[in-house]
Amino acid sequence: MDIQSSAQAAVPGGVDRAVLGAVSQGWGGLDPEQFRIYGKQVIDWIADYLANAERYPVLSPLNPGDVKRQLPAGPPQTPESMDAILADFDRVILPGITHWNHPGFFAYFAISGSAPGILGELLSAALNVNGMLWRTSPAATELEDVVMDWLRQMIGLSPVFEGVITDTASVSTLIAIAAAREALDRRVREDGLAGRADLPRLRLYCSEQAHSSVEKAGIVLGSGQAGVRKIPVDDEFRMRPDLLAAAVDEDRRVGWLPFCVVATVGTTSTTSIDPVPAIADLCGRERIWLHVDGAYGGMAAIVPEMRHVLDGCDRADSIVVNPHKWLFTPIDCSAFYTRHVDTLKRAFSLVPEYLRSADGDVKNYMDYGIQLGRRFRALKLWFVIRSYGVEGLAAHLREHCRVAREFAGWIDADPSFERLAPVPLSAVCFRYHPQGVDDEAELERLNSRLLDAVNATGRVFLSHTKLNGKYTVRLAIGNVGTMEKHVAQAWDVLKGLAVR
Numbered sequence: 001m002d003i004q005s006s007a008q009a010a011v012p013g014g015v016d017r018a019v020l021g022a023v024s025q026g027w028g029g030l031d032p033e034q035f036r037i038y039g040k041q042v043i044d045w046i047a048d049y050l051a052n053a054e055r056y057p058v059l060s061p062l063n064p065g066d067v068k069r070q071l072p073a074g075p076p077q078t079p080e081s082m083d084a085i086l087a088d089f090d091r092v093i094l095p096g097i098t099h100w101n102h103p104g105f106f107a108y109f110a111i112s113g114s115a116p117g118i119l120g121e122l123l124s125a126a127l128n129v130n131g132m133l134w135r136t137s138p139a140a141t142e143l144e145d146v147v148m149d150w151l152r153q154m155i156g157l158s159p160v161f162e163g164v165i166t167d168t169a170s171v172s173t174l175i176a177i178a179a180a181r182e183a184l185d186r187r188v189r190e191d192g193l194a195g196r197a198d199l200p201r202l203r204l205y206c207s208e209q210a211h212s213s214v215e216k217a218g219i220v221l222g223s224g225q226a227g228v229r230k231i232p233v234d235d236e237f238r239m240r241p242d243l244l245a246a247a248v249d250e251d252r253r254v255g256w257l258p259f260c261v262v263a264t265v266g267t268t269s270t271t272s273i274d275p276v277p278a279i280a281d282l283c284g285r286e287r288i289w290l291h292v293d294g295a296y297g298g299m300a301a302i303v304p305e306m307r308h309v310l311d312g313c314d315r316a317d318s319i320v321v322n323p324h325k326w327l328f329t330p331i332d333c334s335a336f337y338t339r340h341v342d343t344l345k346r347a348f349s350l351v352p353e354y355l356r357s358a359d360g361d362v363k364n365y366m367d368y369g370i371q372l373g374r375r376f377r378a379l380k381l382w383f384v385i386r387s388y389g390v391e392g393l394a395a396h397l398r399e400h401c402r403v404a405r406e407f408a409g410w411i412d413a414d415p416s417f418e419r420l421a422p423v424p425l426s427a428v429c430f431r432y433h434p435q436g437v438d439d440e441a442e443l444e445r446l447n448s449r450l451l452d453a454v455n456a457t458g459r460v461f462l463s464h465t466k467l468n469g470k471y472t473v474r475l476a477i478g479n480v481g482t483m484e485k486h487v488a489q490a491w492d493v494l495k496g497l498a499v500r
């Protein structure tokens with residue numbers, strides 16, 4: 001059926017014409033004037049929300065199923081009014097929101113957005129361009145080139161690195177490892193991995209503290225979990241380069257093919273920083289691709305006196321830093337850099353006829369990763385960088401680290417609490433450890449109960465990890481609105497609820 005006749009079939013007897021009239025074109029049930037009115041209403045709502053995020057319980061108090069129960073099982077057959085939709089947003093959706101914008105959000109890493117980032121995101125939604133090819137929106141491609149180069153300069157990375165924006169660090173790390181595999185020149189792209197007598201099993205290395213995305217990449221890329229070797233860490237949770245070297249040696253001897261090391265700058269549990277210079281030496285010697293996961297910690301290099309966090313990273317083959325983690329850019333936005341763009345493109349470029357263009361020597365970002373369709377993420381990052389300025393961004397990051405050190409000092413000074421890791425960046429690992437209680441199971445029970453009690457207050461949200469088998473509470477500062485008073489409040493809540 002051609003397009004013409006299918007359109008006619010969709011409007012028999014003019015019945016659907018009435019529906020089409022009511023939901024004309026991109027306006028849905030609105031007209032341009034109503035769009036303007038509701039748009040202003042929504043912006044007003046956002047402004048009030050951002051100014052008063054503390055009004056809400058930071059962790060949603062709902063139980064599983066509470067939201068779904070209030071929603072119809074099937075979609076509406078006819079248009080609903082925007083008033084009704086916005087009323088349900090308030091009534092049904094909002095109570096089920098955990099407020100990442102709340103300055104008391106200290107769990108995980110606070111992916112903190114910001115007002116300029118929201119405006120950029122809004123315009124990107126309005127333009128709704130797909131930046132797969134240069135011609136599908138030259139500005140999307142060229143702005144991405146520019147902001148990625150700005151960010152490269154901001155973190156002090158060498159100009160040999162070229163960047164591409166992906167959705168998440170998990171995907172950035174996945175494409176890094178795919179490029180590492182391609183760099184082997186063993187025809188994996190063409191022939192795959194399975195059933196190949198000519199190809200040893202591939203081995204990928206990271207520390208015991210690396211993010212689970214590394215192992216997931218191993219699963220996706222065919223090395224399997226068995227192909228991911230986790231290197232022990234030192235007493236500050238940093239990868240041991242001597243044990244990495246021994247592991248590579250041993251693997252080569254028994255027939256593995258080492259192809260990639262992922263070092264982390266700012267591990268998820270403790271924000272420890274792997275010794276990248278020593279790891280880079282080894283990777284250079286062994287001709288192994290070095291990828292640096294700086295998803296959270298890499299941003300600290302924007303602060304001039306903290307630039308050392310990326311020491312050695314100029315010698316890496318690729319690196320990821322996440323503007324959506326610690327650069328006040330709404331999720332999602334991950335910045336991936338490599339010095340081997342040709343290898344990355346060799347891994348991923350596949351151009352069918354319908355995507356060919358005669359634009360000459362232009363960059364088509366579809367060649368730089370897995371996905372074809374790409375959101376215009378550079379726009380919000382551009383808004384954020386311009387609106388804060390590099391010094392403004394550095395000031396926030398610096399302050400987060402200062403307040404984290406302050407909090408660590410309070411923990412250290414209290415005999416009922418114990419700090420469980422150094423504080424190189426803006427997260428503090430600790431536990432309640434009342435004198436006379438040394439049984440690990442009892443300490444775990446006390447601390448998990450404390451965490452539940454603290455989170456139930458709605459004033460702060462903390463998460464946990466395990467370090468050397470010890471149940472560990474984490475307070476990670478990354479929200480753009482978090483100030484010392486919020487951390488002091490968290491400390492008061494913790495002390496008030498810590499009971500045996």
Ligand SMILES: Cc1ncc(COP(=O)(O)O)c(C=O)c1O
Pocket residue numbers: 109167168169170171211213264266267268293294295296322334
């Ligand atoms: C060190 C590190 N790497 C990677 C990730 C994954 O980030 P994303 O959610 O962008 O995939 C995280 C998430 O917290 C992380 O802490």
